[in-house]
Amino acid sequence: MKFVVLCFLWAITITTSEQFTTYARAMNHVGISVTDIDAVLAWYHDVLGFTVLIAPVEIAVNNSTPMGSLLSQMYPPEMKRVKMAHMSSGNGVGLELFQFIDPPTRRPNTTSFEYSRAGLFHICVTDPEPENLVRRIVETGGKQISPVLTVFPGEIYQAVYTLDPFGNLVEIMATSYERQMSNRDPNVTSQISDPTITSRPSKSQQLSTSSVLQKIIAKN
Missing domain, CATH: 3.10.180.10 (2,3-Dihydroxybiphenyl 1,2-Dioxygenase, domain 1)
Structure with a gap:
């Protein structure tokens, strides 16, 4: 009997671990590339009131530092140097600033x-x-x-x-x-004259979302 119960619990664990739960994820941060990171940081702090979490720092994209090693695995090999800074809005959503040095960011x-x-x-x-x-x-x-x-x-x-x-x-x-x-x-909400068109998806449109996602995945 114990063996049967253990097998049942093991099966539940495997099934649960393979399931993907869709829920409303929190917006974590937005990343923006800029040509003058110091000026952008000052403007977003002075005008919009964003909090500076980490002031601009220049990073060599190689294995000389932990952050440089991390970036070297995220970006193509032609990227050599970058400046980064981190800010936070009033409700905690981050603003991540990038100024690419080599090669440079285009204005x-x-x-x-x-x-x-x-x-x-x-x-x-x-x-x-x-x-x-x-x-x-x-x-x-x-x-x-x-x-x-x-x-x-x-x-x-x-x-x-x-x-x-x-x-x-x-x-x-x-x-x-x-x-x-x-x-x-x-x-x-839609501000349109055609009553057959609404801004809210119908039940059939909601059901078709998964098929649209599958097409996007297949295309890429």
Whole structure:
């Protein structure tokens, strides 16, 4: 009897270890490559109030240091030197800054934002008074891209697009993302006239997510 119980427990352990649980992961940090890490660190500290966790340090990407050895396993062999710094936002999400030295980071176009380019589009910070932060951003070399807009008619939720002085798109929202976007009428959220199209996925769309993921995995 004991042998049967042990076999049953062993089978449960194996099955459990092979299962992958999907749940809402916490956002840990965002990494941004820059051309002047000291200037970026100072701006994000002085204007957005981010906390400096680790000041900029230059690292040789080789086996001479533990961090250099780690980076040498993450990046292609042509990368030789990099500066890194680490910051934290008001809710604990990290901002990791990279200035690639050899080969050097290329400066982006700071005159406009490339909204049609695939990939990381923008970061967003929360400030209950967006106008004041926009004014500070402009005073310190950034740009205001859009007006301060009311997201939903008749409500307090506001948002505005800005560029930092280094060409990165920074959105400002007056409230948290969950508060602004949760429990919305899909027809209001989508702001479209076709009632057959909604911003919330139907049950069939939800069920098809796994098949879409399988296609992405197969393609790559």
